[in-house]
Structures are given as C-alpha cells and as structure tokens.
Amino acid sequence: MIDMLDPRLLRSFVAIVDSGHFTRAAEQLGMTQSTISQQLGRLEEAAGHPLIDRAARPVRPTAMGERLLGHARRILQLDEEARNLLRDPAGTAGVSIGLPEDLATPAMAQRLAGFAAANSRIRLDVVTGLSRDLAARYRQGEFDLVVVKEDRPAPDCRASYPEPLGWFAARDHAVEARDPVPLVTFPPGGLYREPMFRALETAGRRWYVAFTGSSLQSVLAATEAGMGLSLLPRSVVEGRALRRLTGLGEAAPMVVSLYARENAEPIAELVDMTKAVLEQRMSLAPTRTSGSA
Known part of the structure; x- marks a missing residue:
C-alpha cells in the first residue's frame, strides 16, 4: 500500500509545482526525471486523482493538486523540524x-x-x-x-x-532574657532541633518551642520577628536582622x-x-x- 503522506513523494510534488518543470524539479532534488515522474505517479495513484496538469506549459497543479499543496508544504515543514530535533543532542x-x-x-x-x-x-x-x-x-x-x-x-x-552553628535572636528583641526561653525550630527530626535542646539543657536553661517552621525561610522569618531564639548555620544569616548570642551552650558543627x-x-x-x-x-x-x- 502506497502512503500518500510519504515525505519523499510530497517533496517531489512540491518541487514540480514550484519549478513548473519535471526536469528542473529533478535537478533540484538530485534525481533523474524518470525517478521524479515515478514518484509523482505513485502519489497520484495513492490520491486517486491527477495532481499535475502535464499538458500545461509550465506544468501546474490540478484543482485537487492545489488542495493538497498547502498540506504537503506543512507536512514537509514538520518533517524537517522533526529531523532537526533528532539531530540536536541538547538535553538528551x-x-x-x-x-x-x-x-x-x-x-x-x-x-x-x-x-x-x-x-x-x-x-x-x-x-x-x-x-x-x-x-x-x-x-x-x-x-x-x-x-x-x-x-x-x-x-x-x-x-x-x-558548618559552624550559632545562636541567633532578633536585633530588637531580647528574647534570650526570658525564662523559659522561647525557641524557633524545625519539626521533629529536622536538623538543629535536637542539638538545640541538648545545648540549652547543658547550659542549664529552661526552654519551650514557640514556633515550628518546615522551611529555613520560615524559621529565619520567625526568629527575625522576635518569636524566639534559634540555632542556625552561621552561613545563612548574612543580611538578616539577627544578632548572634553567646552563653547559651555551644553546639557541635554540622x-x-x-x-x-x-x-x-x-x-x-x-x-x-x-x-x-x-x-x-x-x-x-x-x-x-x-x-x-
């Protein structure tokens, strides 16, 4: 069964229409005139209609050929785009x-x-x-x-x-003076939470969890707002409205x-x-x- 959407057949058909001559179309596509005539014949057989008026000079598409021409151009364009896509290794x-x-x-x-x-x-x-x-x-x-x-x-x-850790509090809130001291921390199992508790207990300070945040940004925001102290990596507080505290017990670096x-x-x-x-x-x-x- 002949596939009338075969790009090779459509390419020959479009070349004949664009050049107006079988010979010129064959030269453009690097094939013989007999080969391009055979390909057009196969396409016409699949379509069930003549697509080129061979008696005209220069040759031109028939009414059915004109209907096919626009679709043939789009198919060939998509075929070329697909080939270029497969030739491009980007993102593979x-x-x-x-x-x-x-x-x-x-x-x-x-x-x-x-x-x-x-x-x-x-x-x-x-x-x-x-x-x-x-x-x-x-x-x-x-x-x-x-x-x-x-x-x-x-x-x-x-x-x-x-990763050195440090105790931090809001610049304008002396939350470290409270007893028990409020803490801003991650959920159970989160980093810095258990070291925070151990350090305070070693320092003899009472504490309670005042805020639990599931992300670093929420913990930083709550600490800046004065909701409590937090044990944080010293590398993450640059540019934040926080001050580093001493005297609350040291935590080993992560x-x-x-x-x-x-x-x-x-x-x-x-x-x-x-x-x-x-x-x-x-x-x-x-x-x-x-x-x-």
Whole structure:
C-alpha cells in the first residue's frame, strides 16, 4: 500500500509545482526525471486523482493538486523540524542533583547555569529538600550528585565541610532574657532541633518551642520577628536582622557532605564546581557575636 503522506513523494510534488518543470524539479532534488515522474505517479495513484496538469506549459497543479499543496508544504515543514530535533543532542543526557534548601543559593544557581550553557547536551534536574530525605533518595539511586547535612560523613563522601552553628535572636528583641526561653525550630527530626535542646539543657536553661517552621525561610522569618531564639548555620544569616548570642551552650558543627556517583561523565566537573561553591560559602560564615542575658 502506497502512503500518500510519504515525505519523499510530497517533496517531489512540491518541487514540480514550484519549478513548473519535471526536469528542473529533478535537478533540484538530485534525481533523474524518470525517478521524479515515478514518484509523482505513485502519489497520484495513492490520491486517486491527477495532481499535475502535464499538458500545461509550465506544468501546474490540478484543482485537487492545489488542495493538497498547502498540506504537503506543512507536512514537509514538520518533517524537517522533526529531523532537526533528532539531530540536536541538547538535553538528551540527564543529571539529577539534590540540594538542601539553604544551599540552593544564587551562587550555586549561577554555577549550574554556567555549566548548563557550556554543556547543552546535559539536562540538569535539581531538587531541593530535607537532608535526610535527599540522602535516602541518593542511596536508592535517584540522584547522581547530592549535598546533605549530617552528623558525620559516610566513607564514600567526596568532600565534607564543617558548618559552624550559632545562636541567633532578633536585633530588637531580647528574647534570650526570658525564662523559659522561647525557641524557633524545625519539626521533629529536622536538623538543629535536637542539638538545640541538648545545648540549652547543658547550659542549664529552661526552654519551650514557640514556633515550628518546615522551611529555613520560615524559621529565619520567625526568629527575625522576635518569636524566639534559634540555632542556625552561621552561613545563612548574612543580611538578616539577627544578632548572634553567646552563653547559651555551644553546639557541635554540622557536616555538609558531598556525594556523587562514579559512572557519569560530567560528574567530575559538577563535583569540582559544587566544591568551589561550598568552600566559598563556608568561608563567608559571619562571626559577629553579642552577649546573652
């Protein structure tokens, strides 16, 4: 059965109409006149109608040929677009990355954008989330590269960085003078929550949870508003209306760990890029402190 939508047959038909001659159309398409005549004949057989008035000089489409012509041009255009799409490798190789929310910074985004621009074949799929969830998904094979916060790095860690923590309160609210002291924290199981409780108990301070936020931004906002104290990474408070406190008990640094698989070609470059961003971020942790009551 002849397919009348075969682009080869339609291309011959359009070339004959555009040139007005079988010979010229054959030359344009790099074929013999007999071949292009055969292809037109096959198309006309499939259509069940003559499509070219061969008696006219120059030849021209019949009424049925005119009806087909516009559709033939669109089909050929779509055929060319599909061929170009398949020839373009952009976005055909995916790399999945997992990041904690506070590490999806403008600096990280700029580095990832630069990598994507220089490697159009690579499609980056970046997911932010809680470190415990990201770590579990990496172990299940969902990520090629992941950055997580944890108590200690695993043996297959590519790089790890200590993340200094500090007690912070709103600049204009002396919430640290209250007894018991109000706390702003993450939900149970969240980072910094248990270290916060242990540090206060070691310091002999009574406390209660005044605000629980499921994201870093909500915890920062509540702390800025004076709802309570919070134990936070020193690297995330730059530019916030917060002051660092002392005398509430020290918490051991968290560890920011980088994990990546060995079997993906662009991973080495992404690992180096991520290391550079993390090293810069950890070196920018603010150190200004304020005494607590």
